[in-house]
Amino acid sequence: MASLSPCEHSFGRMSSTALRMSTLFLRTLREDPADADVDSARLLQRAGYIRKAAPGIWTWLPLGLRVLNKIEAIMREEMAGIGAQEVHFPALLPREPYEATHRWEEYGDNIFRLKDRHEADYLLAPTHEEVFTLLVKDLYSSYKDLPVTLYQIQTKYRDEFRPRAGLIRGREFIMKDAYSFTIDEEGLGQEYLKERGAYERIFHRLGVDYVIVHAVSGPMGGSQSEEFLAPLPIGEDTFAQSPSGKAWNVEALSTPQAAPVDYSGEPQVETRTTEGTHTIEALVECANTNYPRSDGRAWTAQDTLKNVVITVKHPEDELHDTPWREVVVVGVPGDRTVDMKRLEAQFAPAEIEEANEQDLKAHPELVPGFIGPMALGPQARGHGLGADADETEAGSGDDGSIRYLIDAHVAKGSAWITGADESDRHLFYAVYGRDFEADGTVEAVEVRQGDMSPDGSGPLSFQRGVEIGQVFQLGLKYSQALGLKVLDHNGKAVPVWMGCYGIGVSRALACIAEFHHDDKGLAWPAAVAPAQVHVLATGKKAEAFDAADTLVAQLEERGVEVLYDDRRKVSPGVKFKDAELIGVPLVAVVGRDTVNDGTIEIRLRDGSEAEAVPVDQAAQRLQERLDALR
Amino acid sequence: MASLSPCEHSFGRMSSTALRMSTLFLRTLREDPADADVDSARLLQRAGYIRKAAPGIWTWLPLGLRVLNKIEAIMREEMAGIGAQEVHFPALLPREPYEATHRWEEYGDNIFRLKDRHEADYLLAPTHEEVFTLLVKDLYSSYKDLPVTLYQIQTKYRDEFRPRAGLIRGREFIMKDAYSFTIDEEGLGQEYLKERGAYERIFHRLGVDYVIVHAVSGPMGGSQSEEFLAPLPIGEDTFAQSPSGKAWNVEALSTPQAAPVDYSGEPQVETRTTEGTHTIEALVECANTNYPRSDGRAWTAQDTLKNVVITVKHPEDELHDTPWREVVVVGVPGDRTVDMKRLEAQFAPAEIEEANEQDLKAHPELVPGFIGPMALGPQARGHGLGADADETEAGSGDDGSIRYLIDAHVAKGSAWITGADESDRHLFYAVYGRDFEADGTVEAVEVRQGDMSPDGSGPLSFQRGVEIGQVFQLGLKYSQALGLKVLDHNGKAVPVWMGCYGIGVSRALACIAEFHHDDKGLAWPAAVAPAQVHVLATGKKAEAFDAADTLVAQLEERGVEVLYDDRRKVSPGVKFKDAELIGVPLVAVVGRDTVNDGTIEIRLRDGSEAEAVPVDQAAQRLQERLDALR
Structure with missing residues (x-):
């Protein structure tokens, strides 16, 4: 393998360098942060993944950044899988395109606006429909250029009145936003389904439960739309589900017309x-x-x-x-x-x-x-x-x-x-x-638990959810407003059909934490964990530390990502507590049993299993365990 | 190899998927953009790497983003090599920390300021000394925690009066900024040298010529400082070099006191x-x-x-x-x-x-x-x-x-x-x-070409340069202003010594383009090129396209990153011109000679060599050529 992808450069080829807790920029907190209103915000701060910089604005510490990178890598892989191409837009954008679509005003107080030194108006973009539309207009001119789907993973801004729930409703956050461009509505439907499929795979790989909910359009305009909601009680959205498994955003629910009843027995008015x-x-x-x-x-x-x-x-x-x-x-x-x-x-x-x-x-x-x-x-x-x-x-x-x-x-x-x-x-x-x-x-009244489902399959039930993704048929709104036309088969200039597709990246990370934790701390799925194995060297004996060093070296050689608690003056109790808080899926304890019996204890973070493995088999066993987790 | 790093996920394991020009989001321009004032801005736009979003604000197209990612990966690898840990700060930051260090005012019109909906003051950070200092203060408390060096690769903002030179002086740009924290000045000196060494390796790998220049401090305060300048006539900085090879920012030059002369022959006043x-x-x-x-x-x-x-x-x-x-x-x-x-x-x-x-x-x-x-x-x-x-x-x-x-x-x-x-x-x-x-x-007068060097080694010569990096001993300025103290060996709270180290990432990309181009287009070093081999399928014969498909598949299998010009209705002349403009280091031409003689032409983009290679040996030969380029 002579060729290197840029990432192989950055992560090493086959081997992986362990994160050593003796030097890792990390301090776990024993106490809950005062203003953490949801479990993910509480545990991500306590376990040293993020720190608050300002209301709704967060700093990523090394562990948090690793999880974020893994999430983004999964998204990039799935986007590449459906042929979407990555670009990257600025966050700071001029007013004009947003004026053309009336969103400069429509967003009201929800966007950050600013002026440059020459008094020109700018905004910190909350979404990028306008500039994607203009970019395609800049480059493309014919139906032969279509379809094309572009995406970016990028920092976005919303001036939330009341930021809450940690990363779930922030003011600076990370989005993956994709936009499809097709010559006709049929093509839009096809791209829409591709993105929808990719989103299902992404959330599945991330370990985030989701419900696909029929939605109405928000301020983005357009026609067909579905939301991916993570069913969590902390969610701000309410959705309704029918016994048939279909789900609706409450605003999108259309109650079936009540069936006629026989009034022959009714008295005269x-x-x-x-x-x-x-x-x-x-x-x-x-x-x-x-x-x-x-x-x-x-x-x-x-x-x-x-x-x-x-x-x-x-x-x-x-x-x-x-x-x-x-x-x-x-x-x-x-x-x-x-x-x-x-x-x-x-x-x-x-x-x-x-x-x-x-x-x-x-x-x-x-x-x-x-x-x-x-x-x-x-x-x-x-x-x-x-x-x-x-x-x-x-x-x-x-x-x-x-x-x-x-x-x-x-x-x-x-x-x-x-x-x-x-x-x-x-x-x-x-x-x-x-x-x-x-x-x-x-449809005049509130929908209620127990109302008939739109599909007639039975009474509706209600749940709360966090919106983690949305797929949206924009139609012609932006292409018409901004003049994105291409020549069709007959040489006639026609507006381009657009779809937009978004996932809250930092929000998805928080939702993973919401789904994967217990009262002791986080418990990451292997696919996104900051490391795959957490090796704890415990006790005071040098032999234990030596054995741990050896195990870590073996794991590094195999390319296993290791978090290594090599701190010398920290008690086993603190190390166990930290491991539970940090939530790496596999934990290997090297300590007294290693010195006395020649075994290393292997635990799953979720507490389901523990076993003692001979020292010389530990690396192989951990590798097997890891493969089983994926 | 059972374990996957996140990047292996995103790029595939060994194989690499070719970029196909029939679908790649790319349009090369035959004409120079009207306002491109330097070669890099001109060619990066013409070759479809970037597009202007607003003055000094740029959008990254797929090819540009690939180059950017490779540059960042090299920086990450070198940062990891010196033990620096990656974090990520917000771009939107509250006024208070910048007020504490007086930089809120000192930056004058050069920063973007804004208010949130509650009328609180924010800025788009131009550099992050304050918040790095506060983060370390938040997490660390003892000399045992030090030294630590943290860095980020992040989007930064400066409200330049007159953005110019494309990516070289932008208003939204990407920086890698690192900060070291040590218990004493000696430790600072050590970290300073480590960073300096890493910067030398980074610029070497990027193919950017540089001169290390003694510098005075800008608005960041502090003591010792050196700049990495790319010697380019388009640079805004002037530096002076002595025959001994030392270099100085003109502002940092200290002219040697002129030696006394004998005045015995002088008339009376x-x-x-x-x-x-x-x-x-x-x-x-x-x-x-x-x-x-x-x-x-x-x-x-x-x-x-x-x-x-x-x-x-x-x-x-x-x-x-x-x-x-x-x-x-x-x-x-x-x-x-x-x-x-x-x-x-x-x-x-x-x-x-x-x-x-x-x-x-x-x-x-x-x-x-x-x-x-x-x-x-x-x-x-x-x-x-x-x-x-x-x-x-x-x-x-x-x-x-x-x-x-x-x-x-x-x-x-x-x-x-x-x-x-x-x-x-x-x-x-x-x-x-x-x-x-x-x-x-x-030191009252302008330094001139021909003035004696500070080190006395001979007359100074002057050159223009672009500042691509700076290493800086901040000393105690920020730790004192923001109260970052740790307990020393004696249990006494002492302020922490800080250094800061920055590289302009997007600017470095532009400088690579400045150094590596000719009148026909870009000519990337292999380490940062958007692809390693550009395969051109030319002519109208299906056999040529079939042979090109086969070659591309063989290269993909080897993990070689390929840009594949598979466009059917584009003339060979246009394909050659595009290849010269885009600047992938190796070009393989599959066309008439392939059909007639069973050979594929392999060229170096720099024009130094071309050879005809039998079809079945082409992949192997390209691989060898590629290895020789690295």
Whole structure:
């Protein structure tokens, strides 16, 4: 083997030099750092992998840097495996490209902005869509150049309001971000699947559990998107899983429309006096007191239909020269609350807010506390019942009527107590589809544990997760905004389809630590551990240290990465504690037993096994153990 | 070999995957970029290694990143060789540590400052002395922990007023910075020499010529310092070399005091009328016209002694509660100009400026245009001649007299035309040491080609250079400012001795390109080339491409890094031109000769040799050639 790759230079060819704790720049801490709010931050600091430089800004010590390098090497290998090419962009970038895509403003306070000495605006980039787009525009011009996927592993910045959870939500952090460029949407789909596959392999190799979650787009715009979430209770994201194994970001959940029910047994709709019932609670109490059901079942909030007034702030459109406001009423079961974020997603690009007093005054048919469907939507326009109303046909009511939308949990044929559009009056047994119609259905309420899965496979369950990766079909957003076009087969300039794919590298490291630790310390998977074998020389006898030296030399010769506790004046107890804290997967103890019985104890850090091996077989046995761990 | 280092993961074990130009993210440019002011910037852009993102801010394309990685790997190997341990600091750092060392202000406009969303001050670090000091303070507490040397390879920032020369003077750039910590000055000296030796090996391996130059300290403070300069005409630094091979940064040059000369033949000093001679030129003309020398030699500017008035702005000191100003006169040969920068260095920490009108008015003995030594220094105090005056004894003239310093080029016993301290009068034959004395000698004038070397080995010659590295004995500056103390052998807390050692990584890459190119393109040394062999498949015949595929596979198998021009519709001429531009050291041409004669042409990029090798021996021959290049 005459040729050297640059890395063989840096790590030696076959052999590997042990890290000696007598000189290693490392101090383990017996106490938890005061502000460590999660296990990974606590243990990575205690075990001497990282140190805090400022809120959300971390310094990598030698052990931490080794783990980080291994993680990055795995990512590079998998990226190379799908043909992605590595480049490296600056972190400090000028304002202009981010202005062109409106992200300079959209990021708000979340990015670090600065001026250079000539007063030009710069930012510390949180992601690099713009400059990747411009780079491809700079170099490429034809469909023949495509597809191409580029990536970088690079330091990124976000000015988090409240950095937390150590490396999990930092302000300076490391990302692997990749971007694919294809001539058409089909190509985008293919690259998307390649990246998705690579991510699965990466997280598998890193020992990070993950759930792939259907996601909606964040501020990056675009269409299809999935997130890789590490299911951890410390996570800031909530996701829902169906019994079929599918998972959704809660914002991306689309509840299945409740199946129609038979209303033939329902009484006729009836207007009843419900004095002072301005809340669902009061209404339910009034109903139970004054109008008990014939079958004795109590009325509950689930029997009520709450009509919530919102204002939709539309941007300019074909019919409106300026942004315009629309009052809309949404009917939801009385036991559920409206999730404004989910609801808003369905009005995008419009934004929504609760209707203000002025909006309500403009519509005297809305009687606060007693709003009902009869004054709204199809009913108001006189073609509610029987007409198969849908959202497209229901405009904003050019006749002045208010659009009425109904939550997907409300089944056709279900009967409700709901407002009668006059003070102190409610309708009872108002049947959706018999007595009133809506202009359409929406996802209006919070999804709950136990709600039906979108795929109908059963009730949803909820978990917390940490977002460790995202794959994203950007579509044409950036290529159109920045003019990235190539000539297609017919010589016509067409915008390029883009995807973007990110993994939080430093965050992934923290998640590995979250999954692989116990109350004594870290317990790294062999693939990313700072060393593979931790050799402890214990006791005071020179023979033990000599035997340890020999073992370490044998392991070095085999290319095994060794952390060698060769400290002379440190007690065995401290060495064991440090080994448990540092978390190298295999531990070899050279000490009294070695001197007395000629054996070396080999332990797995996870505590599952320990065995005494004759000195002359120890290196070979450790090698076998190591192979078994991989 | 069961064990894998992380790099073996990323580069494959023995084999290496070729870069194929049909898919490589690369476009070479036929034209020079408009604003490329040096060859490296021009060729690195044309050959597709880098692209400009903003002034002084660069993006690394795949080929550039490969070269960069190889350079970094060499640095890591040499750092590991001297026991330096790698860590990694953030680029975004809080103001406080830099405030403690006054560098927050001292850097002036040269650093990027920013505020976070909570209005806290941050900077993008230009160097990391402060935080390395604090990290060691955080972890270490005893002399037993020392010595330790830490380093990082990291992105740094400087807000250069005028970024230039591509990667050579950028605003975002890569540095390897190392810091040593020792218990005493002797230890510092040892670490300093270790780093210095490692730097010599690094530059040798990188193929960068260098000169080690004695340097003075920049804004980092400290004592001993040497710079590694790459002798290149595009450099911004000037250094001086003696015939003995020693070299000095011009600011660090200390001119040897001119040897005394015999003045026994000099006439008596004489005051002569020199009307209107306010300049040296006018004085020389007047002297030649009115007072020709008896031996017929013409008077020149070299015969005149110019007395320059400066104001020294002293900080507060033991005797002064507030900063104070002192007027000082410096005598220099009339044919030389005062170098204010060199002169100021000798007054540090005071600053100097040319005396203003007010300063002159306060001293009526200073007659503009006719200032002479007789009204100054020892003469003014009445103990000039014969007394062995020196700087320490000469205060600021509490008696109101002005300090008189004389440039080191002025020899004792030399005779001068100089001011007579009255209008339109000069002294002739005023002999230094006979007719007047000075309060001390200073380095006042610009050093010139031909000046005597400090070591007396002969005349200095001057060259331009690019600073590619610096080794620096910081001493106690940072440990004292930031309270880094450890317990010594006696249990006493003592400050730690520090050294710092930097190499511009991206700048080194540019310098390699400066040294290794010709008019056709780059010509990398094998150790850092993006690939080792560039295989060109030329012509239209499938057999040639098949043969090239086979050769590439054989080279991959051997672990040789190959750049493979497998493009089908590109002419041989374009492929040759690209190969010359890209600069891989070995080129193998598979084409017509391969199909017709069964041979492959092997060339060295430097054009020194070419040979035709039978197809089945080509891989082996390339391997041999490659081994010879290393």
